[in-house]
Amino acid sequence: MNYPLLFALILNLWSADLIDLWSADLIDLWSADLTGAVDQPAASVSASRGTPRAMIICGHPGDESHRDMYAQSVQKLHDGLTSRYGFSAEHVRVRFGSKPGPSDQAAISFNRGPSTREAIEADVAQLREQIQPEDALWVIVLGHAHFDGRHAFLNLPGPDIRADEFGKLFRGIQCREQVFLITTPVSGFFIKPLSAKGRIIISATEADQEVNETRFHLPLADVLSDPPNDEEYDQDRDGKVTVLDLYLTVVRRVMQIYAAEKSISTEHAQLDDNGDGWETELQKDYLEEELGGLAKKGVIPQIKPKADGALAAQTVMNITPIPESTETPDLDSGSADLDIPMPSTESGQTTE
Numbered sequence: 417m418n419y420p421l422l423f424a425l426i427l428n429l430w431s432a433d434l435i436d437l438w439s440a441d442l443i444d445l446w447s448a449d450l451t452g453a454v455d456q457p458a459a460s461v462s463a464s465r466g467t468p469r470a471m472i473i474c475g476h477p478g479d480e481s482h483r484d485m486y487a488q489s490v491q492k493l494h495d496g497l498t499s500r501y502g503f504s505a506e507h508v509r510v511r512f513g514s515k516p517g518p519s520d521q522a523a524i525s526f527n528r529g530p531s532t533r534e535a536i537e538a539d540v541a542q543l544r545e546q547i548q549p550e551d552a553l554w555v556i557v558l559g560h561a562h563f564d565g566r567h568a569f570l571n572l573p574g575p576d577i578r579a580d581e582f583g584k585l586f587r588g589i590q591c592r593e594q595v596f597l598i599t600t601p602v603s604g605f606f607i608k609p610l611s612a613k614g615r616i617i618i619s620a621t622e623a624d625q626e627v628n629e630t631r632f633h634l635p636l637a638d639v640l641s642d643p644p645n646d647e648e649y650d651q652d653r654d655g656k657v658t659v660l661d662l663y664l665t666v667v668r669r670v671m672q673i674y675a676a677e678k679s680i681s682t683e684h685a686q687l688d689d690n691g692d693g694w695e696t697e698l699q700k701d702y703l704e705e706e707l708g709g710l711a712k713k714g715v716i717p718q719i720k721p722k723a724d725g726a727l728a729a730q731t732v733m734n735i736t737p738i739p740e741s742t743e744t745p746d747l748d749s750g751s752a753d754l755d756i757p758m759p760s761t762e763s764g765q766t767t768e
Contacts, residue, residue, distance in 0.1 A: 468507065469554070471554070472493055473557045483514055501640065511536060533576070568606065590614075611691055621685070675706060
């Protein structure tokens with residue numbers, strides 16, 4: 417018997433079987449990559465997105481007129497997050513810098529209490545225990561702030577908190593999405609202590625002597641509570657609404673306020689989302705000259721992958737549409753309320 421020939425034949429057959437098995441495995445893996453986890457139920461995919469959580473902190477609101485203004489903004493922010501952006505009310509923590517009044521709506525009337533330093537620290541500590549890697553975290557700060565020449569402070573009832581102390585509260589928090597919107601004067605000084613990989617920080621002002629009262633919180637509350645149409649909202653024209661679009665839309669409205677008043681803007685919003693602690697005034701490339709920008713007609717700016725704005729442009733904001741009315745006309749109330757053309761006595765004509 418020719419043993420070498422028999423051995424070669426067996427080896428060829430064995431190799432062919434292995435190739436078939438490997439090929440089948442590779443095809444299965446390739447198919448799974450294309451289709452996703454085909455055996456995974458849709459509910460599990462949805463659950464993996466985690467829980468959206470938010471903190472809305474308004475420091476000391478000041479006099480009565482400012483208190484009313486900030487209370488309205490807080491209410492709009494709360495309503496917008498819970499009705500249009502998928503946050504449940506139980507996961508939106510509100511702290512307000514003064515006691516609720518008789519005219520306040522639910523977000524203020526039932527807030528967690530005064531925004532003291534101790535209360536904010538306790539809220540963040542509790543948040544650390546609850547937050548999961550797949551969760552989203554939004555932190556929105558309103559109110560007054562000041563700069564003493566060395567440090568920026570958020571004005572609170574009781575001891576104020578420095579920007580670096582505020583940043584330290586959130587140091588090391590890890591979750592899928594983190595968005596910080598600091599809308600106060602001198603808010604640019606909060607960017608560096610808050611900066612971290614995977615975190616988007618937006619400030620109403622640059623880290624400079626921009627100490628005047630800001631307008632940023634007003635259009636921010638309007639945009640979140642009543643999202644504009646895609647023509648206005650999708651600022652970078654990529655077919656989706658992202659945190660970058662939110663930033664650019666709000667800044668555009670801020671600059672329109674100053675332009676309408678024919679006054680010089682005392683706030684220049686900034687964004688940092690690459691973790692380097694250095695902010696960028698991205699809106700310059702998107703705004704027209706009359707709004708303080710350098711935009712070129714017909715040119716859509718391109719953001720480099722590691723530059724500020726890249727993460728914000730990838731962070732999609734899923735907006736819940738307002739349910740269509742299910743009311744039907746009351747046929748018993750008469751034809752006058754139905755706005756239906758009724759036949760007249762003259763042939764071929766109708767009356768409305």
